[in-house]
Amino acid sequence: MxxxxxxxxxxxxxEPEELITLRNKLKEKEIYENHIRVCxxxxxxxxxxxNLLNKFREEIKxxxxxxxxxxxxxxxxxxxxxxxxxVVDLPEQKNIYYQHVSIExxxxxxxxxxxxxxxxxxxxxxxxxxxxxxxxxDIPFFAKQKRIVLRFHGKIDPTDITDYIKLGGYKAxxxxxxxxxxxxxINEVKDSNLRGRGGAGFPTGIKWEFxxxxxxxxxxIICNFDEGDPGAFMNRSEMEGNPHQPIEGMIIGAYAxxxxxGYIYTRSEYPLAxxxxxxxxxxxxxxxxxxxxILGSNFNFNIEPFKSAGAFVCGEETALIxxxxxxxxxxxxxxxxxxxxxLWGKPTNINNVGTWANIPLIIxxxxxxxSNIGTNRSGGTKVFSLAGETKNTGDVEVxxxxxxxxxxxxxxxxxxxxxxxxxxxxxxxxxVIPEQYIDTPIDYESLEGLGSIMGSGGMIVMSDHTCMIDTxxxxxxxxxxxxxxxxxxxxxxxxxxxxxxxxxxxxxxRDLNLLNELAEYVKETSLCALGQTAPNxxxxxxxxxxxxxIEHMEEKKCRxxxxxxxxxxxxxxxxxxxxxxxxxxxxxxxxxxxxxxxINQEKCIKCxxxxxxxxxxxIEVI
Amino acid sequence: xxETILTEIKNSDEQxxxxxxxxxxxxxxxxxxxxxxTISEKINIxxxxxYSVATFFTDFFLKPIGKHKIEICxxxxxxxxxxxxxxxxxxxxLNIAEDETTEDRLxxxxxxxxxxxxxLSPAMRIDDEVYGRVSSEKAEKIIEKIRQxxxxxxxxx
Numbered sequence: 090m091x092x093x094x095x096x097x098x099x100x101x102x103x104e105p106e107e108l109i110t111l112r113n114k115l116k117e118k119e120i121y122e123n124h125i126r127v128c129x130x131x132x133x134x135x136x137x138x139x140n141l142l143n144k145f146r147e148e149i150k151x152x153x154x155x156x157x158x159x160x161x162x163x164x165x166x167x168x169x170x171x172x173x174x175x176v177v178d179l180p181e182q183k184n185i186y187y188q189h190v191s192i193e194x195x196x197x198x199x200x201x202x203x204x205x206x207x208x209x210x211x212x213x214x215x216x217x218x219x220x221x222x223x224x225x226x227d228i229p230f231f232a233k234q235k236r237i238v239l240r241f242h243g244k245i246d247p248t249d250i251t252d253y254i255k256l257g258g259y260k261a262x263x264x265x266x267x268x269x270x271x272x273x274x275i276n277e278v279k280d281s282n283l284r285g286r287g288g289a290g291f292p293t294g295i296k297w298e299f300x301x302x303x304x305x306x307x308x309x310i311i312c313n314f315d316e317g318d319p320g321a322f323m324n325r326s327e328m329e330g331n332p333h334q335p336i337e338g339m340i341i342g343a344y345a346x347x348x349x350x351g352y353i354y355t356r357s358e359y360p361l362a363x364x365x366x367x368x369x370x371x372x373x374x375x376x377x378x379x380x381x382x383i384l385g386s387n388f389n390f391n392i393e394p395f396k397s398a399g400a401f402v403c404g405e406e407t408a409l410i411x412x413x414x415x416x417x418x419x420x421x422x423x424x425x426x427x428x429x430x431x432l433w434g435k436p437t438n439i440n441n442v443g444t445w446a447n448i449p450l451i452i453x454x455x456x457x458x459x460s461n462i463g464t465n466r467s468g469g470t471k472v473f474s475l476a477g478e479t480k481n482t483g484d485v486e487v488x489x490x491x492x493x494x495x496x497x498x499x500x501x502x503x504x505x506x507x508x509x510x511x512x513x514x515x516x517x518x519x520x521v522i523p524e525q526y527i528d529t530p531i532d533y534e535s536l537e538g539l540g541s542i543m544g545s546g547g548m549i550v551m552s553d554h555t556c557m558i559d560t561x562x563x564x565x566x567x568x569x570x571x572x573x574x575x576x577x578x579x580x581x582x583x584x585x586x587x588x589x590x591x592x593x594x595x596x597x598x599r600d601l602n603l604l605n606e607l608a609e610y611v612k613e614t615s616l617c618a619l620g621q622t623a624p625n626x627x628x629x630x631x632x633x634x635x636x637x638x639i640e641h642m643e644e645k646k647c648r649x650x651x652x653x654x655x656x657x658x659x660x661x662x663x664x665x666x667x668x669x670x671x672x673x674x675x676x677x678x679x680x681x682x683x684x685x686x687x688i689n690q691e692k693c694i695k696c697x698x699x700x701x702x703x704x705x706x707x708i709e710v711i
Numbered sequence: 712x713x714e715t716i717l718t719e720i721k722n723s724d725e726q727x728x729x730x731x732x733x734x735x736x737x738x739x740x741x742x743x744x745x746x747x748x749t750i751s752e753k754i755n756i757x758x759x760x761x762y763s764v765a766t767f768f769t770d771f772f773l774k775p776i777g778k779h780k781i782e783i784c785x786x787x788x789x790x791x792x793x794x795x796x797x798x799x800x801x802x803x804x805l806n807i808a809e810d811e812t813t814e815d816r817l818x819x820x821x822x823x824x825x826x827x828x829x830x831l832s833p834a835m836r837i838d839d840e841v842y843g844r845v846s847s848e849k850a851e852k853i854i855e856k857i858r859q860x861x862x863x864x865x866x867x868x
Contacts, residue, residue, distance in 0.1 A: 132831045135841035169830030172843075319824035320787030326827075357733065357770050358826050360839065396733050398768035399823075415728035415756060417767035474829055476788035482830035513787065549787045549829075563790055567824065573767070673848070675803055696803075697796050701846055 101377035104385040105263035108254070115255040121159035123202045124178040128243060130165030130329050131322075131361055137192075138173040144195045158202055161252075164330025164365070166243035167484035168230050171213065176225060176243060179205050186225035187211035216480070216502065230481045233500050235462065235470050238446050239486050242330040247365050250372040253333040259378060261452035265341040266386035269452075274345040275301060278448070280456035282468030286443030287313055287404070288515065288544040289618075290467070290533035293444055299428035300346045303436035308348040311432065311439040312339055312392075313409060314355045314362075317401035318516030319567060321547030323472040324442040326484050328355075328362040331446075332369035336392065338448030340383065343390045346438050351392045354409050357399055366394050401517070401571035402619050404545075406439045408573070419573045420617035441545065443472060463489035464532055471531065477513070477549035478504045485548075490530045493522065497550055507552040511633070515544025517564045517571075518622030520629030521557065540629040542622065556651035557634040558641055561626045562590040568623035579620030582611035586627060593638060595654040596645040601638060605631055650710035653695050660686050663707035670699035670708065713739065717749045726754050732765055740780075741772040769823075777812040777819040779857055781837050783850075786825025788832040797833055798822060800847035801854065817861060818854065 102108050127133075127142040145160045166174050171188030175198065178184065185207055187198065194211060201208050212221040213228050222228050225243075236242070245252040253259065265274055279294030300308060312335060316324040327335065339351050353370075355363050370392050373379045381389045400418050402408045408418040410432050431437020447469055451459045460468040467489040473496065475485045480502035487496060493512055503509065511521040520541035522529070529535050533543045551560070565587050574580045586607050589599045608624035608631075615621045631638065640646050647655040660670070664685035671679040671686060678692035679699060685707075688699070700708040716738045725731055728750065735746045742765055751761045765771045783789075783798045798809075798820075805813050805820060812819045828834035831843025835850060842853060 131826070131841055132828050132843055135828060135831060135834065135843040172831070316827070318787075319785070320829055322825075322827035322829050358823060362827075395727070396730065398729060398733060399770035400768050401824075412729055412764075413727065415754070415764065416760070417764050419767075476829035476832060477791050482788075516787065547787065547829075549791060551791060555791055560791075563787070675800075696799060696847070697793070698800065698847055701796075701848065 101375065102384060103377060103382075105267060108259060108263060108384065111251075112254050112257075115251055119255075120156065122180045123158045125158060125160045125198065125202065126163045126166075126176045126178075126243065127161070128164075128166040128172065128174040128176070129162040130169075130326060131359075132165070132169040133172040133174055134361070136172040136189075140192060141173050141175070141190060141195065144192050145199070148195055148199050152199065154199070154203070158199070161246050162248070163243045163245060164247045165326040165484060166225070167239065167326065168225075168228070168481065169483040170481065174243075175211075177202060181205065182207065182223065184225040185223055186213055186228060188213055229502070230483070230485075230500055233495065234486050235488050236486045237450055237462070237470055238327070238334070238443065238472055239330070239484060241334070242326070242484070245331060247330055247332055248368055250333060250369065250376060250378075253331065258331075258333050258449070259337055261449035262337050262340055262378065263384050263386075265452050266344055266384060266388055271301060271345045271347065274341065274452065277456045278345070278451060281451045281459040282456075282463070282466070283444065283447055283451060283459065284467050284533065285441060286447070286471065286545065287441035288518070288542060290543060293440060296428065296440070297342065297346050297438060299426070300348075300436045300438040303429045305436050307350075307435045308346060309432045309435055309437040310339060310343050310346060310348045310351045311406075311409065311413075311437060312351065312353040312442055312445050313404065313406065313439050314353055314366075314442045315397060315404040315409065316356060316359070316442075316545065317404040317571075318518075318545050318547040319401075320474070320476060320513070320516055320549045321545050322474045322476075323484055323546045325359050325362050326474075327442050327446055327472065328359070329365050332362075332366045333373065334449055335442050335445040336369060336373055336379075338445035339392060340379065340390055341448050341452055342438070342440070342445065344386075344388050348438070349389055349391070351390065352413060352432075353392060353394045354397060354403070354413065355394055356397050363394065363396055370394060400573075401567070402573050402617070405617050405619060408617070409439065410437065417573070419575045420619070422616060443546070464530070466534065467532055471543070471546060473546045473548045475501050475548050475550070478506070478552040478554065479550040480505050487531070489532050492528050492530050494527045496531070496548065497527070501550060504550060504552040507554050509550070510553050510555060511551045511557070513541075513549040513551060513560070513626075514547065515542035515622075515625070516547045517567045518542055518618065518625060519544045519547075520625040521551070521560065521633065522629070523633040540625060540632060542625065554649055554651075556647050556649035557630040557637045558590060558593050558647075559649070559651045561630040562587070562594055564626035565590060565623065568619060572619060572623075576614075576616035576620060578611045578614040579616065579623065582607055582615075583620070583623055586611070586624070590627070593641050594647075594652045596641055596652075598642045601631065601635070656695065656710050657690055658688055658693060658695060658697070658700065659709055659711055660688060661707045661709055663705050665705050665707070667704065669702050669704065673698045673702045713743060713745065717745060720746065720749050721753055728754060728756065728761060728764055732761070732771060736771060740776050741774055772819075775812075775816075777816050778861070779817060779837055780819050780821060781854065782821045782823040782826065782835060784824070784826045784828065784832070784834045784836070785822045786827075786829055786832070788829035789825065789834055792832045794833040797835070797845060797847050797850050801850055804851055805854070817858060 284290040403418040427437040678689040
């Protein structure tokens with residue numbers, strides 16, 4: 090990584106007509122009939138997509154097909170467990186979806202493109218109908234989504250600004266800068282019913298208006314890309330897949346608010362997204378879409394990416410501001426709100442990546458188009474990160490009002506193994522929602538009514554293999570580590586709750602009323618949202634799964650088989666005496682018996698390696 | 712090496728603390744005492760402020776780390792799918808606890824929340840490489856491979 094990086098200079102656009110001319114030229118230059126797109130988002134990279142991409146390039150060059158087939162890297166296509174994913178366009182058939190593609194498949198795919206054929210073996214098979222599905226758009230995971238924020242995901246090369254422009258990106262920008270006044274833009278955003286995608290759901294237009302009206306010449310905007318929820322990846326995916334959409338939204342927002350400088354606050358855990366973003370900013374600058382007199386509008390605006398270094402609390406807007414200012418990320422009391430006194434004491438407007446990414450859509454298509462999607466109270470769609478124990482995992486974009494069941498079962502395909510138990514939304518600030526509420530339409534208010542929150546979009550599906558006390562402990566431990574320690578309720582209260590949960594995990598009796606009382610107290614009296622929401626996982630598990638708490642304490646039993654002090658590993662009669670368990674056991678505590686192997690319980694450390702290894706499923710947890 | 716980086720920091724246009732700390736760490740793998748002094752002098756803040764910011768974050772190391780940084784993702788999805796077991800296994804195998812470095816200075820073991828690879832959980836990252844759907848055994852094999860590569864390098868040299 091270099092401190093400052095400059096990309097190649099593309100000719101600067103000085104007025105809207107030049108942008109239109111560029112788009113038309115790019116479309117005219119489009120010579121390819123066939124396209125191969127390799128998903129190169131973080132998950133597909135972990136499955137080897139970069140090697141695939143190189144192999145495709147090599148083969149295409151070798152076979153002299155450079156002018157026949159376009160090979161392109163894209164950001165997250167969104168259906169991660171099929172990775173590495175390759176999407177092919179033929180003249181007659183678009184979006185052919187190939188999954189689990191290996192290096193060996195590359196020549197076959199290339200010849201299939203030449204012969205205009207489809208390779209059945211690489212297609213997605215619907216687990217219910219056993220039918221092979223050709224087009225990505227027909228796979229239930231995608232078919233039931235409404236992808237507007239993710240409209241170009243998997244279609245464009247995120248490292249090339251011209252790809253975004255070619256498909257219609259940066260169309261909203263000239264409209265906003267040259268045809269609309271700042272007030273008109275703010276009204277449009279207000280009318281759209283867009284609410285903050287970071288989790289709190291504050292109406293975006295109203296937030297903008299506060300900063301617009303705040304006194305002061307110098308104003309800032311910030312894009313919150315801290316994505317601290319340890320189970321959410323939609324912002325990463327949004328940035329890796331199409332960084333220009335939030336950037337376009339930021340330029341429009343800055344103009345409406347009257348800001349001349351913007352920051353994108355990113356996290357160090359996402360190196361690929363950071364590089365993609367940095368590159369996108371450089372390209373936007375060299376095209377004149379950032380900088381002075383943008384598209385001849387007399388409006389000046391610049392964006393600087395800011396990389397943080399791993400702290401959950403920095404997703405809180407005042408903490409985030411402190412860090413940019415060079416101080417520890419401790420939240421400060423509000424008021425004054427950042428809209429009046431934010432970064433370096435100046436009026437500052439902060440929105441989440443997802444919020445900014447919606448702005449070009451609203452300006453381009455109008456507020457009523459946007460508000461017609463979703464519910465009366467929340468316009469548009471929400472992108473969720475669907476993960477945990479669900480069959481299908483990845484980015485899911487659905488209109489507000491879609492039910493949890495539709496997301497988890499219709500799109501997610503239900504749980505991998507066992508029975509659905511709960512869904513966790515909102516990360517460490519959210520709660521678990523049990524099966525009886527699975528038909529709840531997703532909305533800020535409805536999830537809050539269940540004791541959880543919308544949050545930034547993390548959605549972790551849990552099966553009966555998940556222990557609810559352990560889950561509450563996990564989130565609380567997270568909050569405990571991440572608490573900045575500034576206010577007493579959060580610092581001490583969470584510590585105390587954690588020790589109670591730890592005891593319960595071990596089967597010790599503790600007063601559940603005290604736990605509940607502590608949780609309520611921390612919720613009411615903490616300084617910032619971290620402490621105010623940290624008790625939610627405890628409160629919801631206590632509310633919906635109290636029987637599990639009692640079972641741990643009274644019966645010394647963990648029904649999910651997770652809490653180490655309450656479980657033991659046993660070898661069943663299904664044992665075939667292959668001895669692999671003994672081979673892998675770090676304690677050397679598995680010995681061959683007469684008909685099966687046996688575990689010496691006194692020496693067993695419950696690491697689970699034997700169970701992982703056993704080919705006969707003969708090791709059970711009691 | 713340190714001297715060059717310190718000069719680069721001194722001459723950089725950057726005036727904000729965290730980017731300077733990040734830069735130093737990206738080059739050296741950690742932030743030495745001299746870097747704190749250079750940075751605080753450069754941007755005119757008390758040394759204590761630079762130190763308090765660096766220790767506030769989990770990502771900054773104040774001591775040199777191993778050649779390879781192993782990050783076991785402990786995000787919710789990874790946790791639900793058994794990441795703790797993987798961490799414990801590697802910790803036992805490498806004989807180091809969280810944030811510690813092996814004696815041969817090859818590996819530093821870290822928990823991270825999270826690397827955003829939830830859809831392929833449990834996941835881990837070694838240096839810049841992300842691995843999805845790992846198990847204890849798979850993780851061990853990956854590390855063993857890296858160790859063998861390093862040993863090979865050493866014998867050639």
